[in-house]
Amino acid sequence: MASALKTIAVLTSGGDAPGMNAAIRAVVREGIANGCKVKGIRRGYAGLLQEEIVDMDAHSVSDIISRGGTILQTARCLEFMQEEYQKKAADICRKHGIEGVVVIGGDGSYKGAMNLVKHGINTVALPGTIDLDIGCTDYTIGFDTAVNTAMEAIDKVRDTSTSHERCSIIEVMGRGAGYIALWCGIANGAEDVLLPETYDYDEQALVNHIIESRKRGKQHHIIVNAEGIGHSTSMAKRIEAATGIETRATILGHMQRGGSPTAKDRVYASTMGAIAADLLAEGKTNQVISHRGGKFVYDDIETALAMKKELDPYQVKICRDLGNAYYKV
Numbered sequence: 137m138a139s140a141l142k143t144i145a146v147l148t149s150g151g152d153a154p155g156m157n158a159a160i161r162a163v164v165r166e167g168i169a170n171g172c173k174v175k176g177i178r179r180g181y182a183g184l185l186q187e188e189i190v191d192m193d194a195h196s197v198s199d200i201i202s203r204g205g206t207i208l209q210t211a212r213c214l215e216f217m218q219e220e221y222q223k224k225a226a227d228i229c230r231k232h233g234i235e236g237v238v239v240i241g242g243d244g245s246y247k248g249a250m251n252l253v254k255h256g257i258n259t260v261a262l263p264g265t266i267d268l269d270i271g272c273t274d275y276t277i278g279f280d281t282a283v284n285t286a287m288e289a290i291d292k293v294r295d296t297s298t299s300h301e302r303c304s305i306i307e308v309m310g311r312g313a314g315y316i317a318l319w320c321g322i323a324n325g326a327e328d329v330l331l332p333e334t335y336d337y338d339e340q341a342l343v344n345h346i347i348e349s350r351k352r353g354k355q356h357h358i359i360v361n362a363e364g365i366g367h368s369t370s371m372a373k374r375i376e377a378a379t380g381i382e383t384r385a386t387i388l389g390h391m392q393r394g395g396s397p398t399a400k401d402r403v404y405a406s407t408m409g410a411i412a413a414d415l416l417a418e419g420k421t422n423q424v425i426s427h428r429g430g431k432f433v434y435d436d437i438e439t440a441l442a443m444k445k446e447l448d449p450y451q452v453k454i455c456r457d458l459g460n461a462y463y464k465v
């Protein structure tokens with residue numbers, strides 16, 4: 137394809153996510169295939185403001201598809217919320233001949249991308265976050281890997297929980313969203329799952345459920361707790377005091393953000409990265425790429441940001457039914 141733009145760049149912003157490297161590789165290699173020069177911007181919008189810009193070639197993205205994290209590194213940048221710095225960033229792009237930027241990040245990063253567009257830089261954004269908390273898309277880069285990582289960790293906690301006949305609270309990431317917790321709840325067969333979207337903070341009901349389960353002969357009681365609820369350690373102490381059952385809390389934390397991406401994350405991130413490079417080559421701007429209803433689609437950033445989604449109520453219901461959990465939906 138003869139590209140409408142001569143030089144494009146790629147950056148990663150917000151929390152890192154496994155698969156970001158696959159997306160970077162795809163932007164670079166598809167960009168080159170389209171006849172563009174491709175640059176890498178290090179450390180997100182913060183690095184852009186510091187002019188941390190490097191030339192990329194096909195070789196510079198060799199051997200990264202299987203690596204977690206982001207070779208460009210990432211950052212959060214409060215300054216970039218201000219118009220003065222957004223204009224400065226666009227001027228820096230022009231100074232380096234960058235006409236189009238691919239932004240890989242969450243919906244906060246999309247807002248940054250929208251502001252680059254406002255100041256004359258063509259921009260396409262990709263959903264990079266383990267949280268799955270972006271309204272316009274059924275898939276985000278890194279979620280699949282993070283859920284698999286958390287699932288494997290919870291299986292291990294479950295083994296020791298059974299041996300010691302304990303109750304175990306395992307806290308998973310997701311900022312304010314319960315997607316990782318819900319998927320682990322189903323995948324690990326948890327007895328209870330506490331989701332920010334549905335939890336009513338009725339701890340007595342939870343205690344009653346643990347006691348009933350023990351009477352029925354359950355040898356462990358796994359509670360997956362979402363980060364949006366948090367306080368797992370103090371919750372464990374209260375539950376142990378109320379039930380008389382030894383209770384431990386495990387906070388999985390940042391391990392969920394690392395590791396080699398799954399096949400799904402590699403393939404979807406590669407596809408999205410290539411689409412982003414193609415859209416820029418076609419002269420398109422202000423776009424977000426999503427996976428919705430089984431297809432890769434793209435929308436204006438404003439339209440994408442206005443979309444809302446909820447946890448799938450059927451998934452929430454079966455999570456409760458299959459785990460015989462106490463909580464109400």
Ligand code: ADP
Nearest residue numbers: 150151212213216217241242243244245247248
């Ligand atoms: P994520 O992209 O994962 O949602 P953040 O919400 O932390 O993560 O956003 C990442 C970065 O995007 C911020 O540090 C900031 O630089 C930029 N950003 C977020 N919101 C805005 C905004 N309203 N205007 C401009 N830039 C923004």
Ligand code: F6P
Nearest residue numbers: 151265266267309310311363393
């Ligand atoms: O957005 C991804 C995420 O890992 C959230 O699940 C979590 O709340 C947050 O980032 C943690 O951010 P930090 O890297 O600043 O600790």
